[in-house]
Amino acid sequence: MATLTHEVGRRYFITGRPPAGLTARGSSVGTLCAGQLDPDRPVPHLSHLVESYNVDQPAYAAAMPVAAVDHVQYILQENLGLATGVAPNVRGALGAYWQKTRDCGNEPGIGGTELAAIYRDNRRRAREVVTSNLHRQFQFQSPELAAVRAHYGLAAGMLETAYGRAALAAQALKVGLSRVVSVTLANALDTHDNTWANDHSTRLADGFNALARLLADLQATEAPGGGSMLEKTTLVAFSEFQRTPRLNERNGRDHHLGNCALVAGGGLRGGQVIGSSSDSALGPELIDLASGRSDEGGESLFPEHVLTSALVSAGVDASSLRSAPIPALLRG
Template sequence: MTHAHFAPGRRTFLASMGAAAALLPFAGAGRAEGTSTTRRYVGLYFNGAWDVLLGPDPRDPAQSYDGIDLGTDALAAAYRDPIPVMMAGQEVLWGPTMASLAPHADVLTLFRGVNMNTVAHPAGRAYVNTFIPPSGVVPKGDSMGTRMAAAGAYGDLILPNVSIGMPTFNLVFPPDVTGVRLDRATEMTDLLEPLGDMPLSEATLAALRMAQDEVEGCVHEQYGRPPVEDLQIARDRMRQLLSNGYGESFDLAADADLKARYGITNPGASNDPAVIAATVWRLLETGLSRTITAQLQTGLDTHGPEWATQQPQRQQAGFDALAALLTDLRQDDPNLDDTTVVVFSEFARTPKINGRGGRDHHFAGSVLVFGGGLRRGVCGATLEQTLGLAAIDVATGQPDPAGRVLLPEDIGATLAHAAGLSHDPFRTDPLLDWIA
């Protein structure tokens, strides 16, 4: 029997961090020899389905395509022309919304033509949460963040796994790595405040701590053993979180340098990709966490004329925030040898513009992986004339009619294997030729 551990809120934080840790096997114990125990993982989600023609998989507007409407005339001048970028010694076109990421092309593996196998938002969101095919709209398996949190040592972390604006799932890993879920990045400041309105005296706090530590809990009545040690770990983590002065680190308004680096104009704007990316950075910089999954951008489901304005502007805002985060991450890990940043959306948008002036849903998506122990370059492709799914030679990443189409689980298995984890849950072999 397996037990699903869903993301706790603030008031269930203590329980989620350890109250049942003794109930499940320590899946991280099977790490491969030599893998880093301090690897950082960041998963960033663009909600609504991005238009890959404006970002990861563009076309040259100087050419004509049988099955693609570029919609150039409807776009502002800044979004009409793709940019050439060198990746692994090859010139590659990127969409104009990704221009700020060009300095980080040397650490990017760009997966194109990934068959998302759905054009329904709930199913697509479930798929990219776990990188395992869902059962209808129900996610199967563990969230990728949960899996990666278990890949390294996490005993020194107060928040081993954080999820911002996304559901998080844990089926087989220790409860310690179940994601602490924040609905919004700005809730981090709330998490760092004591629950009571009135400050308690030190004597009262000491009495409360003593009473808490004497409680063994009732979990043993169902499972046969009192998880005393796990409860104590959870309590210690919460006490550290509330007493170590972390609040200042998440007061974005007070940090002029951080605001300038990320382009933050309103630190209280909870949906601003800049605020979200800066919060991710602070979670990593403070050492509170090494695994964070976040919904970085929203509002990309552009079926109507808003496609021409909102889609490129919102993509660019998300990629600009990502670029700032990568710059900070590379200060202490220049080649991202011990850092994995995965960027994804639930699927793509149609190559043809519909009668309303927008784009509908399309299977052929893209996934960006910065670092992750992967070989740099482009793996995968879409059909040049139609943006359709293309079979590839998975060893070279180039189109090959005798090959096969990439799937999200190919990427999930590859990331897991590169991190020293089992790839068995993905039911496919990793792309070994793409592991550095």
């Protein structure tokens, strides 16, 4: 990773480019995907607790951030799902007003600018979102979503956890809300003292278990046109860096220059480990990209290798990352 700084490692993997200091460079890879895939979803790019950047992609590709899993059901409703004390006649008049088509027009002047075109497109998309009735697919405590609760173990008070965030990602993809979803499955992992054994490992276990349930959910769901949703989805899981193999003087683990990522889905050759770590401080070894095995004459793996491979497997142009993919990771 060539960094021991949280923000640098995280933004490196989010964009596929080394940051300038702490500042991210380029668009998020999720934004890049949303900009190239068919923009036919009400919310093309959904993000929960993951930074997102849009430097050079269409406006619709920018992530719609949500602060909590439970917020999604309200965001997707025209009245935010909230009771109001506004008199019915006033509410009706306001509704009639907002239903009217208003446009900047395409005549010369501001109505013909790119900004006006973005406004018109965003307004159309917003109308589609709040009239889609998709909010019902995110009311996780409703009887209709009992099977979802059972699969992810969403007992009372469990929605804002790794399992709730995994359920959010799956629902957004399965019901057609979004084409690209970014979520954080494990956080509060920066443990440097003797809380390592109880805190860090437990949070990681929850994150990986939630990820496993997400993958199983997508595998069991039929995709439009046949096959499973997992076969039509590309998934990348990462952290900003790994922890030291040895315990420090506080019986904790510090930041380490190595890292690893997990990828799954259509177009990828799964069931294998690409690369390896050395016997000396568990540092990453050079690998042959074609075979995925250690090779003294090989290359160092960086986030852009992993992300380029994921994009290529999904049929997305990855040339902006200026990196070769990992042939050993790709099918065919």
